[in-house]
Each structure stands twice: as C-alpha cells, then as structure tokens.
Amino acid sequence: MLTQFANGEADLLVGTQMLTKGLDLPQVTLVGVVAADGLLHLSDYRASERAFQTLTQVAGRAGRGDDPGRVIVQTYTPEDPVIAAVCTHDYQSFCQTELEKRRDLDYPPYGxxxxxxxxxxxxxxxxxxxxxxxxxxxxxxxxxxxxxxxxxxxxxxxxxxxxxxxxxxxxxxxxxxxxxxxxxxxxxxxxxxxxxxxxxxx
The missing domain is CATH 3.30.70.600 (Ribosomal protein S10)
Incomplete structure (x- = not known):
C-alpha cells in the first residue's frame, strides 16, 4: 500500500501511528491527525512526551518536497500545552514545562x-x-x-x-x-x- 501511495496510485493514505516515522514522500502536502487528545490522557507520566514526539513526527511528513505542507490537528483542548507547543514548534517551552511537572512529582529524571x-x-x-x-x-x-x-x-x-x-x-x-x-x-x-x-x- 505504501508503494502504491508513493507511486501516485492513491491520493489519500489513512493509517495508525506507524505512519509517523520513516516516510519521505515529497508529494505529501497535507497531514491530518484525528482525535489527538487520545495521546494526552494516558495513565503514564511520559504521555505528554510521547504525544509531543508523535505529533511532531507526523507533522514532519507534510511539505518534504518543493510544495509547502499543512497539518490539521483535531483536538478538544487546543489550549493544552502539548498541543500549543506542537503548533508553534516550541520544543524548549515544552521541555521546560514537562521537566517542571516531573520535578514536582519526583518522576524521572528527578526520581x-x-x-x-x-x-x-x-x-x-x-x-x-x-x-x-x-x-x-x-x-x-x-x-x-x-x-x-x-x-x-x-x-x-x-x-x-x-x-x-x-x-x-x-x-x-x-x-x-x-x-x-x-x-x-x-x-x-x-x-x-x-x-x-x-x-x-x-
């Protein structure tokens, strides 16, 4: 399926998180993420880290060629710090906020x-x-x-x-x-x- 998509035999590819890594398809100009909030509210202290990583990686699939890319993220909480950091490519702000939370709760690297x-x-x-x-x-x-x-x-x-x-x-x-x-x-x-x-x- 990936080969067919890369060869231009399909205009739309729907998939899971497996599409976030390793795809270098210059013809992709639009990426959509459905229900991004599902990544945020898992019962794991690394949920925010993984959400930021996944959303940033999938956003990087768009606009790898000569044409500019666009990313649309569906969310019920656009004010969430993780979503905001992804939308502004603000890696430093995300890291600072995340590390402060972990320090307060004694999670790694502070515990x-x-x-x-x-x-x-x-x-x-x-x-x-x-x-x-x-x-x-x-x-x-x-x-x-x-x-x-x-x-x-x-x-x-x-x-x-x-x-x-x-x-x-x-x-x-x-x-x-x-x-x-x-x-x-x-x-x-x-x-x-x-x-x-x-x-x-x-």
Whole structure:
C-alpha cells in the first residue's frame, strides 16, 4: 500500500501511528491527525512526551518536497500545552514545562521507578495478590508506593493486569524488598514482572 501511495496510485493514505516515522514522500502536502487528545490522557507520566514526539513526527511528513505542507490537528483542548507547543514548534517551552511537572512529582529524571506488574486470567485473583503484595511492602521511608491499581491497559491477551509503582530518590540506594519473597506471595495463576526504570507504565 505504501508503494502504491508513493507511486501516485492513491491520493489519500489513512493509517495508525506507524505512519509517523520513516516516510519521505515529497508529494505529501497535507497531514491530518484525528482525535489527538487520545495521546494526552494516558495513565503514564511520559504521555505528554510521547504525544509531543508523535505529533511532531507526523507533522514532519507534510511539505518534504518543493510544495509547502499543512497539518490539521483535531483536538478538544487546543489550549493544552502539548498541543500549543506542537503548533508553534516550541520544543524548549515544552521541555521546560514537562521537566517542571516531573520535578514536582519526583518522576524521572528527578526520581527513579520500579514497576511491579501482575497478571492473571482471573480478575479477582490478580487484584487480591496485588493488594497482598502492596500490604507486604508496608510503610517504607526509602520509597513511595503507588497502588495497587489496575494497569492503564487493564486486559491484554485475556489476562487481567494490576500494578504497583515504587518511587525513590535517584541519588540514594533504597533498602529494596527481597524480590524472591515478593514472588513467593504470588500463586501459580498470577505472574509477576519487575521492571526497573520502566519505559512504559501502561
């Protein structure tokens, strides 16, 4: 399909985020983004970063040839700082605002994270085990516990997912739990993955 489009056999190409990267088609002069707000409100501290990156990349598909390009972004929140920064190509303003938010909330690069993700075919079982593990972690001054809570994408491949997030100071090595003991709290039907410095917390 991409070859046909590049050869001029089609005037319109509709696709997902896979179209944001690697396409150098000089005949493309108009790019439209439908429902851009869906990128902004994901339950991941990097949602704004990813939205800015994706929208900037897809905008770069237009006007790569001799003819000027135009980008139309559909949004219910045009005043959102991410949308505004994309529209004005203001990378510095976006970075400053984003870093201030992360500093206030102790998210990377101002804090470190460990993500405990549990999954099971049984929604009640995985919820119970997540609550037991969170209670077992207890009140620890070395790190902050967020959760347990359903994962941002609660069900994948018929498995229900819950997660616990640990936050701690990047300059200090906290007294972390004994992971073998934590794993022993899970039963055969519940799997546990431990992700240090996770790139995605959905």
């Amino acid at each position: 470190r994270l460990i993500l405990l993700r549990l999954s099971s075919l049984d929604p009640i079982q995985v919820q119970n085990k997540a609550q037991i593990i969170a209670a077992n972690l207890g009140n620890n001054e070395d790190f902050e516990i967020l959760g347990p809570a359903p994962a941002g994408v609660m069900r994948v491949a018929n498995r229900y997912r819950w997660q616990i997030l640990l936050k701690f100071n990047p300059d200090e090595l906290p007294q972390l739990p004994n992971w073998d003991e934590i794993r022993e709290l899970c039963c055969d039907g519940v799997s546990l993955t431990i992700d240090v410095d996770p790139m995605n917390i959905l």
